[in-house]
Amino acid sequence: MNIDEDKCKFVTKNPNTFSAKYGVMGLTLGKELKTKLDKYCSDRSIVKSKLIKSLIEEYLNQKNI
Numbered sequence: 001m002n003i004d005e006d007k008c009k010f011v012t013k014n015p016n017t018f019s020a021k022y023g024v025m026g027l028t029l030g031k032e033l034k035t036k037l038d039k040y041c042s043d044r045s046i047v048k049s050k051l052i053k054s055l056i057e058e059y060l061n062q063k064n065i
Helices: 018-022 031-044 048-062
Strands: none
Touching: 031 048
16 A cells, blocks of 8 residues: 555644544554554654544545445
8 A cells, every 4th residue: 555654743732624524534543553553653743533534535445436
């Protein structure tokens, strides 16, 4: 999968954003996967929720949904 990581970079919090309005679904990743995700996002200054959204969008696009 090719994800545009620039779309996932950290930005300042805005209370009028969609995620502030609609929230982010809770995921139970387990300790190992969460640790990997935290490190990956931290190393690249990526917001986890934006990365997850991009991954889901890319997956659904590949499935032509």
